[in-house]
Amino acid sequence: MSSPRNRALTADVCVIGAGAGGAVVAAELAEGGARVVVLEQGGEHSTDDFTARPPEMLARLYRDGGQTITLGDPPIGLPLGRGLGGTTVVNSGTCFRTPPHVLERWRSDFGLELDERSLGPCFERVERSLSVAEVAPELAGANAAVARRGAERLGWSHGYLSRNARGCVGSGVCAYGCPTGAKQHTGITYVPRARAAGATVVTGADVRSIDVRAGRARGVEARLADGARLTVEAATVVVAAGTIHTPLLLERNELGRASGQLGRNLSLHPATAAFARMDELVDMARGVPQSFYVDEFAAEGIMLEGIAGPPAYAAMALPLTGRRHAEAMASYRQLAQFGLMVSDSSRGRVRSVAGRPLIRYDLDDADVARFRSGIARLEQLFVAAGAREIFLPLPSGTRPQAARRRDLKLMAFHPLGTARADARPSHGVVDGDLALHGVEGVYVADGSVVPSALGVNPQLTIMALATRLAFHLLDREVSSDTRPGVGMPA
Amino acid sequence: MNPGFDAFVAAGPWPQRLGTRALVALARRPRGMALLRLLSPADQLGTSLVAIARYDDPAVSRPLGWDAAAVIARGRTLRSHEGRL
Numbered sequence A: 001m002s003s004p005r006n007r008a009l010t011a012d013v014c015v016i017g018a019g020a021g022g023a024v025v026a027a028e029l030a031e032g033g034a035r036v037v038v039l040e041q042g043g044e045h046s047t048d049d050f051t052a053r054p055p056e057m058l059a060r061l062y063r064d065g066g067q068t069i070t071l072g073d074p075p076i077g078l079p080l081g082r083g084l085g086g087t088t089v090v091n092s093g094t095c096f097r098t099p100p101h102v103l104e105r106w107r108s109d110f111g112l113e114l115d116e117r118s119l120g121p122c123f124e125r126v127e128r129s130l131s132v133a134e135v136a137p138e139l140a141g142a143n144a145a146v147a148r149r150g151a152e153r154l155g156w157s158h159g160y161l162s163r164n165a166r167g168c169v170g171s172g173v174c175a176y177g178c179p180t181g182a183k184q185h186t187g188i189t190y191v192p193r194a195r196a197a198g199a200t201v202v203t204g205a206d207v208r209s210i211d212v213r214a215g216r217a218r219g220v221e222a223r224l225a226d227g228a229r230l231t232v233e234a235a236t237v238v239v240a241a242g243t244i245h246t247p248l249l250l251e252r253n254e255l256g257r258a259s260g261q262l263g264r265n266l267s268l269h270p271a272t273a274a275f276a277r278m279d280e281l282v283d284m285a286r287g288v289p290q291s292f293y294v295d296e297f298a299a300e301g302i303m304l305e306g307i308a309g310p311p312a313y314a315a316m317a318l319p320l321t322g323r324r325h326a327e328a329m330a331s332y333r334q335l336a337q338f339g340l341m342v343s344d345s346s347r348g349r350v351r352s353v354a355g356r357p358l359i360r361y362d363l364d365d366a367d368v369a370r371f372r373s374g375i376a377r378l379e380q381l382f383v384a385a386g387a388r389e390i391f392l393p394l395p396s397g398t399r400p401q402a403a404r405r406r407d408l409k410l411m412a413f414h415p416l417g418t419a420r421a422d423a424r425p426s427h428g429v430v431d432g433d434l435a436l437h438g439v440e441g442v443y444v445a446d447g448s449v450v451p452s453a454l455g456v457n458p459q460l461t462i463m464a465l466a467t468r469l470a471f472h473l474l475d476r477e478v479s480s481d482t483r484p485g486v487g488m489p490a
Numbered sequence B: 001m002n003p004g005f006d007a008f009v010a011a012g013p014w015p016q017r018l019g020t021r022a023l024v025a026l027a028r029r030p031r032g033m034a035l036l037r038l039l040s041p042a043d044q045l046g047t048s049l050v051a052i053a054r055y056d057d058p059a060v061s062r063p064l065g066w067d068a069a070a071v072i073a074r075g076r077t078l079r080s081h082e083g084r085l
Helices: A022-031 A054-061 A100-110 A116-129 A137-154 A190-196 A246-252 A311-317 A322-330 A365-385 A459-476 B003-011 B016-027 B030-037 B042-054 B058-064 B068-082
Strands: A007-016 A036-040 A132-134 A158-160 A162-164 A200-203 A206-213 A216-223 A229-239 A267-277 A292-294 A302-306 A335-342 A349-353 A356-360 A389-391 A411-416 A442-444
Touching: A007 A022, A007 A216, A022 A036, A022 A190, A022 A229, A022 A459, A036 A190, A036 A229, A054 A311, A054 B003, A054 B042, A100 A116, A116 A132, A116 A459, A137 A158, A137 A292, A137 A302, A137 A335, A137 A365, A190 A200, A206 A246, A229 A246, A229 A459, A246 A349, A267 A311, A267 A365, A302 A365, A311 A322, A311 A335, A311 B042, A311 B058, A322 B042, A335 A365, A365 A389, B003 B016, B003 B042, B016 B030, B016 B042, B030 B042, B058 B068
Parallel strands: A007 A036, A007 A229, A036 A200, A229 A442
Antiparallel strands: A132 A162, A158 A292, A206 A216, A216 A229, A267 A335, A267 A389, A267 A411, A292 A302, A302 A335, A349 A356
16 A cells, blocks of 8 residues: 555566666566566756757756766766666767677676677667667768768778667757767666556656565565655566666665675776867758767777767867967867777776765776777877867876876766676676576676677667676566566567 | 856756866966966866866857757758657
């Protein structure tokens, strides 16, 4: 029974979080016949509310207004999405499958039986759901054309990125909410599918506890925005609160701690970008901001990818001050920008301090060397493209090879690994089926389970793993008399 | 500075937003900016914060070829014609 202020729901599966992992697992489970309740801490974002104005959208669509910062040397900005769709609402939409060499490493180092053949159907299913396709050159914009010209002149391997977009017209504000509804984020794809299949989706639900008794999940308790308490009775709980918040939730519930790995092994893709003033009109925000890549140095852990945005974004990112900043912004229409991200060997840790995540992450020497090398390559790229002036993300007068750790101006994306999968209970938080070691009925389905850096954008990996988990749960955990037969995705 | 920027600052985690407000207050004044230059990279951060508000202003961004209202209007038209979410 529920009191007027309290609510109670019953489900086969309670999913905590509705981002890249949670939304996918919820939709697949609901369509497979399971009774699903989704609890999302953030709100629901309507495309009608998007304004294409960065400050306002940062405040609305991002956790902590996009101002999450890691503590360490150097401090690094780590923007995270919040609400239905999670970070898929505000990412660039770039889609890569997990590279085969990464899967091989997962097998050898973590005992995970995942390979291209077994994950292939999951990737195909996700790609179909999200309309993943390569960006057409005419949509890529002049910013990508500058990078392409440089890469071609240098003979560097390059290409157009694949993205989850349908009917994109190159609005240039992927990171601030797609105003045309072209980006197929999980908030407009998997969440509506979950609802259509009967799932209950509750927003503004702050999960306080996961009820585990006698070694078995029993349900979840959350506090709603109006102060009411919501209890969900469910024998299966899927935690998908994201790489930063999932370990905090598990820790608070004294779950997943046996290996000592919970909250550790945080991997990021630290990133930076350079600007160049060109002779030609670039209008960087016209076209797909992240449409083009250079993977010539991928084996060194350096991936060059497009990045761009409207003047407010460029002004924030431009590594200049005072008169030089104003002069560069006066020529915004001629500014090009290109980024680099590093497949890190550094590892960080997430801990809870007064209920909030404290993220410690120090860049190791190898990653500093990757940045020195990568920034030099960005400079080469723009020189080859015919740049009139180049603005590197370093203090004035500092050459890339002389850059110190504290000279680097970094953002980071794609946090992974804080509840890593490892077949051995002594080494990982979840097993190869993403089940929490030592507990029945608690699973994790977000970036936290990914045990190593990918070197590429991770949303497709997270979604494929979530798909695989959903079909596994339909086979093992959900009563067969309430659902049709399913099997693995075809 | 403008409602969008104020919301952005307010969305930051405490006590970070106190620091942000102080930084913005300094970066908007020539003497404050001179002080921040002594504390590099605080001058870069201050510049970035003031700049995001300044260049978000349609009166500043339109002459630079960016019209957020037009981008949104095009999106609405496309969505209503094609029934997108």
